[in-house]
Amino acid sequence: MNSFSNTLKNIFNILVFLLSFQFYSQTNTRPNVIVIYTDDQGSVDLGSYGSEDIYTPNLDRLAKMGTRFTQAYVAAPVCAPSRAALLTGKYPQNAGVTGNTSATPGSHGLPEAQYTLAELFKDNGYKTGHIGKWHLGMSEASGPNAQGFDYSFGHLRGCIDNYSHYFYWEGPNIHDLYENGKEVFYDGQYFPDLASNRALDFVEKNKNEPFFMYYAINMPHYPYQPTQKWRDYYKDVEKPRGDYGAFISTIDERIGFLIDKLKSLKLLENTIIVYQSDNGYSTEIRAFGGGGDSGPYRGAKSSLFEGGIRLPTIISWKDHLPENIVNDQFLVNIDWMPTLAKLCNLKKLAPNLDGIDMSKMLQNPNTSSPRTNAFWKYGNQWVVRKGNWKLIGYPKDTSHKGELNMESDALFLSNLGNDVSEMVNLAEKHPDVVKELIDLYLSWEHGAKNDIPKKMQKVIHLGSEANINATTPLHNKYKNLDVLLDGKRGYNDYASGQWIGQEGKNLEFIIDLKAIKKLSRISVGYMHEPGNWIFSPKSVELHFSDDGKTFGQPQKGLLPSNSSNKNKFVDLFTMSIDKKSRFLKIKIQGIGSCPKGHPGDGFPAWFFIDEIIIE
Structure with missing residues (x-):
């Protein structure tokens, strides 16, 4: 009996040690980080952002577990430059991606010399994974594995059919699904499920060491292909809103799978989760002219009005950051790199970042944002913002909420502290503010005199x-x-x-x-x-x-x-x-x-x- 008792005692001690080791490994290491980036999502298209016709219980739960921002921006109103800014902590002009990248095989995108979030985390001992959409280049040098990701699964171009995995813009024979740089085929299998399963597998495989995962969800970007479950749920909602809403709920369900996985592995308390959209909802013909909602904001995808760049943004780190916070402070997606680096106590941060560390503001919601101004430049459009004043050059309203007269609206001034709608141009009333903001824009390294609208030339002939x-x-x-x-x-x-x-x-x-x-x-x-x-x-x-x-x-x-x-x-x-x-x-x-x-x-x-x- 003594021998048997000793054996049981030894087994018990070993189990206690193993459990203690596992507990120690999850609570005393640097936090895991998951950045979830959706595709073409409207400014208010979550229940927690006021949507009454879109069902998003998991993301609303995530917002309650952390901070929901009402004044968070991306650095560009379209996919590729927004993603480049996120991953480098730099304005798109400094990241080397100012527009959507080419779909031509072998074409370059994000320069190899850029230092990415993935490289930052990898250099600090993290396992790194990319799941979903890339859209930052077709060459090997600009692909995910060359940009710091140990593992990558997804499509390299801007959008795919979710069942055939063929590039949605070209065809009929442009297949676009890759795993670690190798083309893979899963004909007929639903891509959001393939991606979700890869995300859960990545978490499972790396549960005992810190990891960084960039989960670039390709929804609700067209083609609108939600699951039948959610089509049925929205069957009485007029299209395209119904299919768009079903796609958002399809996202939400898969975010729920991820949160449940983290819970089951006892990793939720040791994982920072950031959620953001890359730009506003699309009004392109392939999106049936819309489906999304920018709420009180003017603009949508491709526009530098608020609806194109002011987007749903959440950060959660259970038991480490304040919970159930609504924060109206100013931040831009370029700020995530220095902020996450500070929260995770990472070293080797790249020099010359445009992003600003927001960690103190996150830890103390009553603290003002250290960001007081920002710049945007996309195509002809440009923006300079200082405080609540925002000046747009050559504004473009893809939400079609109002008319623009380019003889009087080529310079469009708003005060976002008084009116977020940007429906009234204040430029004539405040010429001194216009001049101040133009001077500030020209002080930016990418602001140029040729960008400033001039009076329309009159020609008699x-x-x-x-x-x-x-x-x-x-x-x-x-x-x-x-x-x-x-x-x-x-x-x-x-x-x-x-x-x-x-x-x-x-x-x-x-x-x-x-x-x-x-x-x-x-x-x-x-x-x-x-x-x-x-x-x-x-x-x-x-x-x-x-x-x-x-x-x-x-x-x-x-x-x-x-x-x-x-x-x-x-x-x-x-x-x-x-x-x-x-x-x-x-x-x-x-x-x-x-x-x-x-x-x-x-x-x-x-x-x-x-x-x-x-x-």
């Missing part, structure tokens, strides 16, 4: 009193031909209302000068902005006639080849002539398709023209 008609179909969005002869040069913004655009096709017009006139030159204003798939026209062709029926031989001018030029500019193409004529036929030819290496490679390219100046 022979075409000012002429009539113009199109002989080729116009794009549905750009049919106001009067802007081509109204004497106004367009702002450096294709959405300003002063431009006529065409996608993948050519344009042709006949201009009636109402009398035979001597002509010496014709000029056409045009735009080049490859970030928005806009390229300089290829050629301008002129025909002349006295009766408007019989036109002579063409005079053709070729523009400089700019298809590989990545810079944005507005220019004027001029052709010298020596003619007397009443009627002028003018044909503008575009490049047709976006060039190789461009994110839209093979898709229709745009061109935009403004004033046709006849002298």
